[in-house]
Each structure stands twice: as structure tokens, then as C-alpha cells.
Amino acid sequence: MSTLLAGRVIRISERNGRFSERVKALSGEEIDLCFQCGGCSSACPMTSQMDLLPSKVMRLVQLGEEAVLKSRTPWICSTCFNCAARCPRGIDIANVMEALRQMLLRSKFDHLKLETVGREELREIPPIALISSLRKFTS
Numbered sequence: 235m236s237t238l239l240a241g242r243v244i245r246i247s248e249r250n251g252r253f254s255e256r257v258k259a260l261s262g263e264e265i266d267l268c269f270q271c272g273g274c275s276s277a278c279p280m281t282s283q284m285d286l287l288p289s290k291v292m293r294l295v296q297l298g299e300e301a302v303l304k305s306r307t308p309w310i311c312s313t314c315f316n317c318a319a320r321c322p323r324g325i326d327i328a329n330v331m332e333a334l335r336q337m338l339l340r341s342k343f344d345h346l347k348l349e350t351v352g353r354e355e356l357r358e359i360p361p362i363a364l365i366s367s368l369r370k371f372t373s
């Protein structure tokens with residue numbers, strides 16, 4: 235796991251409600267229902283490659299912490315739905331991951347121009363990044 239938010243103190247009183255509401259609107263998920271049981275993280279097959287566990291992503295979104303957009307976790311997520319199957323609150327965490335990818339792509343940060351991607355890069359870029367990029371221009 236990385237030090238993405240190491241040492242950061244997140245105060246509830248400073249919660250960025252707009253960020254949380256935007257993720258809710260884009261994902262269609264009731265993020266506030268998450269009570270941090272950790273079931274999603276224990277079910278996820280990709281955590282060894284992630285810098286934030288899925289349950290931590292959920293908590294940071296609840297807290298309106300935009301730094302979560304810098305995490306590689308949404309890009310590592312393979313949309314396998316193991317987490318959704320295990321969530322006792324019926325949250326589809328894969329939808330939350332997709333919402334975070336969309337937010338980053340729409341902000342034009344790390345914007346991907348497919349026509350400029352070389353063969354070597356194509357081997358390295360996570361397929362989900364290419365798919366999300368295409369969705370951005372077709373939806």
C-alpha cells in the first residue's frame with residue numbers, strides 16, 4: 235500500500251460534500267450506507283496491486299476527500315463485482331470506481347489521446363483506462 239494519504243488528518247467538519255454528492259450522482263450508489271465492514275476489501279482479488287483498499291476508497295469518498303482521485307486503485311479495479319456480491323449494504327463498488335475514473339477523465343487530467351498511443355504504451359496501459367477513455371467520447 236502506498237503513502238498516498240499518510241499522515242493526513244481528515245476532519246468531518248471540513249468534509250467536501252460536493253465531491254461526495256458528485257460521486258453519488260455519477261455512480262448511482264448510496265455511498266453513505268457503507269459502514270466500513272471491510273467485506274469488499276477482503277473479497278477483492280486485486281488488492282496487492284492497489285494503493286488504497288476498496289473500503290478505504292469508500293470511506294474517503296464519504297469524507298469528500300478528492301485526493302482519492304490520485305489513487306491507482308480505480309484503474310486497477312477489474313470490475314469483477316466480487317466486492318458488490320459481498321457488500322451487506324448492497325453497494326456496487328465497481329460503479330464507484332467507474333465514477334472516479336470518469337471524474338478524472340472529464341477533468342482532462344491524464345487525458346488520453348488514443349491516436350497518439352504507441353504500440354509499446356498499449357502493452358502497458360490498463361485496458362480499463364482505454365475503455366473509460368472511449369466511454370468519455372461516446373456517452
Ligand code: SF4
Nearest residue numbers: 278311312314315317
Ligand atoms: S470490482 Fe474492483 S474493487 Fe471490486 S472486487 Fe473486483 S477488482 Fe476489487
Ligand code: SF4
Nearest residue numbers: 268271272273274321
Ligand atoms: S463491503 Fe460495503 S459496507 Fe462493507 S466496507 Fe465495503 S462498501 Fe462498505
